[in-house]
Amino acid sequence: xxxxxxVLAKQVPxxxxxxxxxxxxxxxxxxxxxxxxxNPEDLHALEQALSIKDKLPHAExxxxxxGPFRAAEIIREAMYRGADRGYLITDRKFAGSDTLATxxxxxxxxxxxxxxxxxxxxxxxxxxxxxxxxxxxxxxLGIPQITYAEEILSVDAKKIIVxxxxxxxxxxxxxxxxxxxxxxxxxxxxxxxxxxxxxxYKHARTVTELQNETKDYTELYNDRPYxxxxxxxxxxxxxxxxxxxxxxxxxxxxxxxxxxxQHKDSxxxxxxxxxxxxxxxxxxxxxxxx
Amino acid sequence: MENxxxxxxxxxxxxxHPLMEKIVKLKESGYTQKEKYDFAPLDFEDAIDNYDKVMExxxxxxxxxxxPNAESVDKEGPQLIDNEVKYARGTQQNYDALVKAxxxxxxxxxxxDGLNVPTVPYVMSGEIVSRADAGFANIWGLQDCAETIHxxxxxxxxxxxxxxxxxxxxxxxxxxxxxxxxxxQAVQLKATYDIHKHRWILDGVKRFIxxxxxxxxxxxxxxxxxxSDARGxxxxxxxxxDNAVTVRRIENKLGIKGSPTCELVFHNAPAKLIGxxxxxxxxxxxxxxxxxxLGVGSQSVGIAEAAYREAFKYANEREQFGKSIIKYxxxxxxxxxxxxxxxxxxxxxxxxxxxxxxxKAYNFTSHERKxxxxxxxxxxxxxxxxxMFTPLVKLYSSEQCNQIAYDSIQIFGGTGYMKDFPIxxxxxxxxxxxxxxxxxxxxxxxxxxxxxxGGYLANMRERAQQLVKPELxxxxxxxxxxxxxxxxxxxxVNEFGDNEYFDFHARRMxxxxxxxxxGYMLLFDANRSDVYVKSADIFIRKGRSENIASVSFINNCHxxxxxDFKM
Numbered sequence: 001x002x003x004x005x006x007v008l009a010k011q012v013p014x015x016x017x018x019x020x021x022x023x024x025x026x027x028x029x030x031x032x033x034x035x036x037x038x039n040p041e042d043l044h045a046l047e048q049a050l051s052i053k054d055k056l057p058h059a060e061x062x063x064x065x066x067g068p069f070r071a072a073e074i075i076r077e078a079m080y081r082g083a084d085r086g087y088l089i090t091d092r093k094f095a096g097s098d099t100l101a102t103x104x105x106x107x108x109x110x111x112x113x114x115x116x117x118x119x120x121x122x123x124x125x126x127x128x129x130x131x132x133x134x135x136x137x138x139x140x141l142g143i144p145q146i147t148y149a150e151e152i153l154s155v156d157a158k159k160i161i162v163x164x165x166x167x168x169x170x171x172x173x174x175x176x177x178x179x180x181x182x183x184x185x186x187x188x189x190x191x192x193x194x195x196x197x198x199x200x201y202k203h204a205r206t207v208t209e210l211q212n213e214t215k216d217y218t219e220l221y222n223d224r225p226y227x228x229x230x231x232x233x234x235x236x237x238x239x240x241x242x243x244x245x246x247x248x249x250x251x252x253x254x255x256x257x258x259x260x261x262q263h264k265d266s267x268x269x270x271x272x273x274x275x276x277x278x279x280x281x282x283x284x285x286x287x288x289x290x
Numbered sequence: 291m292e293n294x295x296x297x298x299x300x301x302x303x304x305x306x307h308p309l310m311e312k313i314v315k316l317k318e319s320g321y322t323q324k325e326k327y328d329f330a331p332l333d334f335e336d337a338i339d340n341y342d343k344v345m346e347x348x349x350x351x352x353x354x355x356x357x358p359n360a361e362s363v364d365k366e367g368p369q370l371i372d373n374e375v376k377y378a379r380g381t382q383q384n385y386d387a388l389v390k391a392x393x394x395x396x397x398x399x400x401x402x403d404g405l406n407v408p409t410v411p412y413v414m415s416g417e418i419v420s421r422a423d424a425g426f427a428n429i430w431g432l433q434d435c436a437e438t439i440h441x442x443x444x445x446x447x448x449x450x451x452x453x454x455x456x457x458x459x460x461x462x463x464x465x466x467x468x469x470x471x472x473x474x475q476a477v478q479l480k481a482t483y484d485i486h487k488h489r490w491i492l493d494g495v496k497r498f499i500x501x502x503x504x505x506x507x508x509x510x511x512x513x514x515x516x517x518s519d520a521r522g523x524x525x526x527x528x529x530x531x532d533n534a535v536t537v538r539r540i541e542n543k544l545g546i547k548g549s550p551t552c553e554l555v556f557h558n559a560p561a562k563l564i565g566x567x568x569x570x571x572x573x574x575x576x577x578x579x580x581x582x583x584l585g586v587g588s589q590s591v592g593i594a595e596a597a598y599r600e601a602f603k604y605a606n607e608r609e610q611f612g613k614s615i616i617k618y619x620x621x622x623x624x625x626x627x628x629x630x631x632x633x634x635x636x637x638x639x640x641x642x643x644x645x646x647x648x649x650k651a652y653n654f655t656s657h658e659r660k661x662x663x664x665x666x667x668x669x670x671x672x673x674x675x676x677x678m679f680t681p682l683v684k685l686y687s688s689e690q691c692n693q694i695a696y697d698s699i700q701i702f703g704g705t706g707y708m709k710d711f712p713i714x715x716x717x718x719x720x721x722x723x724x725x726x727x728x729x730x731x732x733x734x735x736x737x738x739x740x741x742x743x744g745g746y747l748a749n750m751r752e753r754a755q756q757l758v759k760p761e762l763x764x765x766x767x768x769x770x771x772x773x774x775x776x777x778x779x780x781x782x783v784n785e786f787g788d789n790e791y792f793d794f795h796a797r798r799m800x801x802x803x804x805x806x807x808x809g810y811m812l813l814f815d816a817n818r819s820d821v822y823v824k825s826a827d828i829f830i831r832k833g834r835s836e837n838i839a840s841v842s843f844i845n846n847c848h849x850x851x852x853x854d855f856k857m
Binding site: 191192193194195196197200217220224 | 328329330331332339340343344347350351387390391392393396405
């Protein structure tokens with residue numbers, strides 16, 4: 001049996017380089033104004049999966065993402081870097097999902113891919129920053145979870161040893177497999193796209209995307225079935241509709257505040273050692289530095 | 291995310307030149323490889339898209355990895371430990387990233403794990419990498435050696451060495467010796483055939499060898515005992531695994547410090563012959579040198595691009611007398627001149643790369659099928675064009691790259707002279723480009739042939755036949771005047787029938803020709819895209835005045851005046 005690694009990834013608006021129009025007046029993210037990218041920590045997760053594949057020749061890496069049709073882009077990105085294939089979970093019924101509804105859908109998709117050994121995802125996505133989806137998915141799958149992973153120290157068919165990056169240091173933990181891992185941004189960055197894989201997989205499309213293609217490559221997809229990216233709907237996952245989308249999402253946004261940083265009061269201090277020491281203590285005490 | 295390809299639209303402009311359709315079709319033998327390889331292109335658009343995507347990967351590696359490493363690589367440099375060259379940490383990281391991305395040996399055919407990429411995108415990769423770190427570009431560019439093995443090696447040799455590049459093998463070309471620099475005919479490293487073991491053995495010293503401790507080295511050696519000229523030289527492949535070469539030292543250089551320059555001693559080193567004996571220098575090294583010269587051309591454009599960007603940024607930020615210095619004529623003229631020169635260097639570089647592509651593609655096609663007479667004729671024409679323009683690429687781009695790096699420091703003022711900004715490194719890195727792979731003076735020797743035999747003049751007149759938009763006609767008019775002036779001047783210099791006098795003016799005449807020819811190339815770029823109208827206009831006007839200055843000097847210089855310059 002192949003060692004199966006499922007990478008959970010999300011396409012997110014690039015909130016790292018935001019301009020003036022990044023937020024709409026109602027306080028929600030203006031997705032149209034921001035480029036869509038592979039969530040950064042999910043790329044770190046992909047790298048962990050690919051480096052296991054480097055070591056275990058029979059390992060396969062499958063990318064799983066939930067999102068609108070265009071999220072197929074990150075499946076291709078993963079394939080350019082060495083993932084074997086990917087599935088796009090897409091359905092209007094998923095719209096408005098919070099972390100609970102998302103992890104429900106993801107866990108169903110992961111079960112569909114059983115038997116698997118590892119489920120790896122980024123710690124959190126830069127659009128929501130909740131860090132909940134990985135752990136919730138693990139919980140629903142009933143498998144052990146290791147969060148904040150920085151390095152996979154060793155792995156075989158039955159067991160994994162992982163170094164975790166915690167606030168005050170590191171921790172090394174063992175787990176049986178299957179297990180879920182969420183990867184921290186301090187883990188190695190993802191490798192570059194591989195030229196040959198890019199040329200091989202750049203025509204990979206979902207059926208929906210194919211309908212919008214101007215060029216007719218029908219023959220190509222008959223000859224190379226691996227270029228078809230499968231789309232899974234709620235029905236494909238046998239999902240209960242009340243657990244999906246808005247109805248499956250207990251999160252309610254109470255209020256959104258527009259916070260503008262500005263200084264309100266100022267303090268003048270001298271340059272004596274004592275006063276500088278006092279300033280240092282204050283900054284450390286308020287967690288601004290240290 | 292820094293991407294040195296995506297942030298530079300000029301590269302796409304040259305990658306999408308109309309002649310590419312012909313080149314790619316030949317190179318891909320009519321897009322037949324898709325049956326055999328799942329990564330081969332389906333058609334022309336698909337192939338161009340592949341190159342574009344590959345450039346994007348190289349642009350990203352250059353912007354995100356190579357450029358950020360450049361400073362530490364320059365400081366650390368390579369080290370010699372137990373007869374092994376150890377790259378600086380950053381150099382190794384750069385190379386590993388390129389290997390992992392599957393790019394080393396990417397010009398080779400697919401059967402050798404290559405991507406069958408033509409010369410144009412390959413040269414472009416050199417430009418992109420050089421902008422990030424010119425010294426590292428040498429290590430990257432030495433995959434040229436794979437091309438030489440591919441072009442001239444036997445099937446066994448190709449099968450043995452070529453697939454190693456994809457896996458990350460490094461390469462070196464071992465030509466120079468202590469007493470054979472510009473004059474490679476004087477090479478003495480000895481190759482003897484061991485009739486008992488049926489193999490060649492190399493003995494002797496090589497000097498100034500870039501990447502001297504590489505996995506695979508091409509070595510020029512004297513195989514014919516008792517000879518003393520080019521006809522006694524052959525080319526060999528040496529495999530580092532044979533462990534028969536001592537690295538005596540790594541040179542301490544002014545610039546390109548990350549690129550290890552080695553002195554090597556061969557003792558009883560086994561080696562394999564490439565092609566036939568006696569053709570080493572005459573045929574194989576000449577071909578290798580031509581690609582290396584194109585390589586230095588791309589390196590020069592990359593360095594110039596880096597220098598220009600540094601200066602442009604600084605001139606916008608730096609304020610003096612209450613405004614940014616870019617607002618002063620003395621500064622903005624310098625910057626515009628840089629930009630115009632870069633457009634000029636680049637168009638000459640890629641035009642020449644396309645010539646190389648056409649004739650090489652025909653050469654390889656001729657191994658598969660007999661060429662039609664008109665194809666053979668065309669291959670010949672393009673080969674001649676490549677030979678004619680390669681020395682101009684090397685001469686013009688390396689000289690301009692130095693001028694641009696110089697002016698860039700000037701814009702920085704005192705700050706640029708300090709070690710605080712990358713420009714001081716760029717300036718040091720630029721200096722070698724007019725020297726190695728044949729000095730500027732030697733490029734003039736190669737180019738003057740086409741002044742003497744009318745090659746350049748005929749080419750100018752041929753270009754004049756091409757139509758341009760009415761609003762650009764005036765530039766063509768100027769170029770036509772410059773052409774006639776060039777023709778007259780050459781005729782005048784020739785009239786004296788004095789070789790020394792002709793040589794004395796050689797560089798002036800070659801540079802006059804370059805001004806006209808590059809002027810035409812920029813004019814046609816402007817015809818294809820408005821982006822280049824300004825550069826074409828400025829370049830041609832400046833070129834006109836430079837040529838007038840040269841003519842004025844030549845007209846006032848009698849053969850006897852040459853004596854005044856003798857030392």
